[in-house]
Amino acid sequence: MTIQQTAPSSSPPPFPSPFPSSAPAVSPVGSDVPGNLAAQLADLAERRGWVERPAFHQGHRAWTHGEVHALAARAATVLAGHGVTAGDRVVLALPDGIAWVVAFLGIARLGAVAVLVNPELPAADHAFMAMDTGAALCVTGPGLEDRFADRARLGADQLLALTSSAEPAPAHPVDAHTPLYVQYTSGTTGSPKGVVHTHGDPKAYHDLIGRRLLRITGDDVTLSVSKLYFAYGFGNAFVFPLFSGSSAVLVDRRPTPAAVDELVVRHRVTLLYSVPSAYAALVADRGRGHGTCFASVRAAVSAGEGLPGELGRQVTELLGAPVLEQIGSTESGHAFCANSFDHNRPGTVGRPVPGFEVELRDRAGASVPDGTEGELWVRGPTVTSGYLNRPEETGRTLVRGWLATRDRAVREADGTYRHLGRADDMEMVGGITVSPLEVEAVLRTHPAVKEVAVVTVTDGTGVGRLRAFVVPAAPQDIGLQSLQCLQEDLLRLARERLAAFKVPRSVSLVPSLPRTPTGKLRRHLVRQGAW
Incomplete structure (x- = not known):
């Protein structure tokens, strides 16, 4: 696939067609268009007898697999009536819900390209993404x-509303390499970039992760805190249910711990997907006397950031089910390294997902041995071929099919990988490189600490000093004197457990830390104090 350069005009050239100009514009719905994701899923539901099975739950309403695909085929006709043709890009700025699912499948059926956008982004970001695509x-x-x-x-x-009177549209012929959707990176280190994925990628997510590692069957019910417009949520709550005949609970906003409780009980959720910060909130809610029965949950999955060991233990105890940590990226589409039921090592992100190759390299690009820290490079079937309109970024990040993730890790003797944070996260103090994750892990052991971020802050003389920004566990219940004692306790704890150059010079207590909508820490904003 070639990524086209587009000028910022209202009618850019479409993605290049993989078919000759003599190819028919459309073809009948059915097995003669196996490459089109929407047609493929509709055929799968019919062949496997899933049409009457629930696919999505929203509020007190459920939609069957058959209803979803019938709605999508008619939605494609509505979209075509609004000028959408094969190769066009269509911004999808919707909260999670049946409209999102139907619109995405309708766009796919036309051979157009969905641009998955967080509806809660600032207006400037929406304008940029519409222009960029x-x-x-x-x-x-x-x-x-x-x-x-x-x-x-x-x-x-x-x-x-318009789907009620529309006829179903036939599926446009595509192959597995035809662009299907664009998803923007989370912007943890700056401006987001559009990542292109194809019609063949979702099936690979399911085959390699959903079916093989998570053993998803038609009896599973999914609840994903991560939303459909993010890579993690897209696989969890859209791809896996539609390829397995199972169902997912859709929530139009990030659920509170109380909402998670209620949804798990009402729908008998079996698979819970979340991020460490949301799991921490779930655990903290139990500390306030709230609780629920998680008996239906057979596994939880954690991604987005590293899961602290103690938090992982608390979540496992709360749910009575294993917590499977994994790591992925927008560029890889979903996880490329993951724990599984057969091999779950808490504190690591597991082994490479089958079909993916993972290497650890030093700054010069040479492989490093087990036990040595390096940067993760990944190659696999769903790694993007490039960023939209970013040839230079593409060239730096994708080298001979290998993706430079900018994640730091170490490979253990048993083949598992321990994540050490982002290469961009390293802090320089007095000419020495310090991993903030090590310092944060120590400070997080204090019972009065809910969240912590350690960064280098330049003082009035221009010298960089380590500072810890701490969110207290229950600030409303702690007096001023106790807060001051907390700061002193944390510095004392750091001096006891860390080398002198790793001890923060100061501790700032803050009400919150800046995070992306996926729950990742915006460390560059912490450094700037800009939140």
Whole structure:
């Protein structure tokens, strides 16, 4: 696949077609278009007898697999009526819900390209993504009517309403390498970049991770705190259910611990996917006397950031089920390294997902031996071929099929990988490189610490000093004197357990830390104090 350069105009050239100009514009729905994801999933549901099985739960309503695919085929006709053709890019700025699912599958059926956008982003980010992709249409939820004023727009409610009188659209012929969707990186270190994935990628996510590692069957019910417009949530709550005949619970906003309790009980959730910060909130809620029965949960998955060992133990105890940590990226589409039921080593991100190759390299690009820290390079079937409109970034990040993840790790003797943070996360203090994760792990052992981030902050003389930014576990219950004692306790704890150059010079107590919508720490903002 070639990533095209596009000028910031209203009608950019489409992605290159993989078919000759003589190819038919459309083909009948069915097994003669196996490459089209929407047609493939509809055929799969029919062949496996899933059409009457629930696929998605939202509120007190459930949609079957058959209903979802019938709605999607009619939604494709509505989208085509609004000018969408094969290769066009369509911004999808919707919260999780049946409208998101139907719109995505409708876009796929037309051979168009969905641009998955967080609806809660600032207006400037929405404008950038619409311009960067040259969107032909923007499908949005309520409250975003003015966000895409210079583009054709279709409201989600209007899309669903129009499907009632629309005829089903045939599936456009594509192959596995045809672009299907664009997803933007989370922007933990700066400007987000558009990552292109293809019609063949979702099946690989399911075959390699959902079916093989998580053993998902038609009886599973998924709840993913990570949303559909993120790589992690897209696989968890969209791909896995539709390829396995199972179902997912969709929530239009990030659920609170109380909401997670209620949803797990009501839908008898078996698979819970979340990020460390949300798991920490779930554990903290039990400390306030709240609780629920997690008897239906057979496994939890953690990704997005490293899961602290003590938190992992607490979550396992709370759920009565294993917590499987994994690591992935927007560029790889989903996880490339993961723990499984057969091999789960807490404190690591597991072994390479079958089909993926993982290497650890030093700054010069040479492989490093087991037990030695290095940067993760990944090669596999779903690694993107490039960033949209970013040839220089593509060239730096993708080298001969290998993806430079910028994640630091060490390989243990048993083949598991222990994640050590991002290469961008390293702090320089007095000419010495310090891993903030090591310092944070020590400070996090204090019972009064909820979250912590350690960064280098430049003082008035221009010298970099380590500073710990700490979110207290229960600040409303701690007096001023106790807060001051907490700062002193943390510095004392650091001096006892760390080398002198790793001890923070100061501790700042803050109400929160800046995070991306996926729960990842925005360390560059902590360094700037800009949150």
